[in-house]
Amino acid sequence: VGNNLPPPTAVVGLLQANGIQNVRLFDADAATLRSFASTGISLMIDIPNESLPSIASGTANSTVDWLISNVFSHIPPSQVRYLAVGPEAFVRDAFYTPYVVPAITNLHGALQSVGLAGRIKISSPQPISVMSGFYPPSSAHFDPLIKPAMIPLLQFLRDSGSPLMVNLYPYEVYVSHSNRIPLEYALFKADAEFGDSGLMYDNLLDASIDAFVHAMEREGFQGIRVVVAETGWPTACGEAAGVDNALTYNDNVVRRAVNGVGTPKRPKEEMEVYMFDLFDENERGGDEYQKHFGIFSLAGVKLYDLRFSSN
Numbered sequence: 164v165g166n167n168l169p170p171p172t173a174v175v176g177l178l179q180a181n182g183i184q185n186v187r188l189f190d191a192d193a194a195t196l197r198s199f200a201s202t203g204i205s206l207m208i209d210i211p212n213e214s215l216p217s218i219a220s221g222t223a224n225s226t227v228d229w230l231i232s233n234v235f236s237h238i239p240p241s242q243v244r245y246l247a248v249g250p251e252a253f254v255r256d257a258f259y260t261p262y263v264v265p266a267i268t269n270l271h272g273a274l275q276s277v278g279l280a281g282r283i284k285i286s287s288p289q290p291i292s293v294m295s296g297f298y299p300p301s302s303a304h305f306d307p308l309i310k311p312a313m314i315p316l317l318q319f320l321r322d323s324g325s326p327l328m329v330n331l332y333p334y335e336v337y338v339s340h341s342n343r344i345p346l347e348y349a350l351f352k353a354d355a356e357f358g359d360s361g362l363m364y365d366n367l368l369d370a371s372i373d374a375f376v377h378a379m380e381r382e383g384f385q386g387i388r389v390v391v392a393e394t395g396w397p398t399a400c401g402e403a404a405g406v407d408n409a410l411t412y413n414d415n416v417v418r419r420a421v422n423g424v425g426t427p428k429r430p431k432e433e434m435e436v437y438m439f440d441l442f443d444e445n446e447r448g449g450d451e452y453q454k455h456f457g458i459f460s461l462a463g464v465k466l467y468d469l470r471f472s473s474n
Contacts, residue, residue, distance in 0.1 A: 164447040167461060171198035174441065177463045178204060182472050185244065187392065187437045196237035207245040207392070207437065208234060209288075210266070212252050212259040219265035226273040243283050246270060247328060247392060250288040253312050263287050264315045271323060280323070287316055288328035288392040291336065291371055294378055299359040300428070303374035304381055317384045326435075328392040329375055333367040333412070338402050346403055351415035362427035368394065368416065373428040388432065395439035398466060401452030410467040413438060413458070421473045 169177075175198050178186060187207040188195060199206060210218070218229060234243065248270065249263035267285050274280040291297055293313060295306040305313050320327055337349040347353045349367045356363040364370045372389050379387055396412040397404040416436055418424075423433040443457035459465055 164444040171195040191233045193237050200238050205244045207247055209247045212249055215249055215259050215262035215266045219262040226269045230273055240279050246285045248287050251290055253309050254292050260312050284325040286325050286328040288330050290330045297374035300370050300373040300377050301360040303378040305378050320387050326388040326390040328390050330393045331371045331391055334396050350411050369426040373426050376428050391436035393437050393439040395456045397452040397455045399455040404452050406467050413469050
């Protein structure tokens with residue numbers, strides 16, 4: 164959300180130079196998708212809320228046509244890993260909530276009809292606020308007002324073998340609960356662990372992921388994988404925001420992901436996580452710190468020495 168961002172072709176070069184092979188795009192923009200074609204970079208592509216009513220009410224043929232005209236005419240299907248449908252609709256824009264699962268179902272049917280349902284998975288990224296209680300993790304449960312929307316989504320994810328996508332920001336949880344959550348715990352620097360149901364936690368990200376697992380299990384959904392669709396730490400304009408803390412948090416997240424570290428509840432399930440984000444966003448609304456999650460400057464120089472691989 165900015166008016167000074169580099170063109171997609173320059174961004175692709177930046178990604179390749181830094182060995183970044185998996186990227187989330189927040190819209191199915193034709194020019195951006197074409198810039199990624201034949202690069203080998205794997206994409207998670209968001210389907211914006213505004214598109215949901217027409218997709219949800221479409222026929223099998225019209226949904227296939229939508230996918231072809233909006234996605235596959237610009238990028239080979241082999242480069243699409245996920246479709247992210249209706250991001251945060253359950254908490255940010257209730258108007259679109261009824262359309263999320265029907266749109267997902269139609270898109271899944273369209274992928275099945277062209278033989279791509281096994282390759283491309285569909286989900287709907289949701290924030291931690293879909294739960295009305297999430298700390299300690301074993302007490303987590305979905306907000307009763309949101310649960311009628313969450314249950315059909317979880318049913319689809321279970322039946323299709325798709326992951327639950329979650330947007331997790333320990334920074335925001337810390338700022339909202341700094342009287343109860345130490346900064347060190349949010350930054351993977353805690354000296355002590357806390358126990359919960361026989362498991363030991365030393366950081367807030369693990370606890371947040373496992374809270375979703377507990378909440379799903381409470382509703383009878385076992386084994387749904389969790390993908391962190393976005394996480395990060397701001398570099399400016401907020402309590403505990405800064406380059407040093409951003410490096411500490413993001414580097415710990417990346418190291419855990421590339422080294423296959425799981426959470427206490429699912430230690431053998433490797434973490435899949437998308438870092439937010441490439442650049443600061445000078446036109447983003449909300450609190451000032453929300454403009455400052457960028458890892459790179461607009462000139463393509465890292466703001467701090469974050470490595471994206473195990474090398």
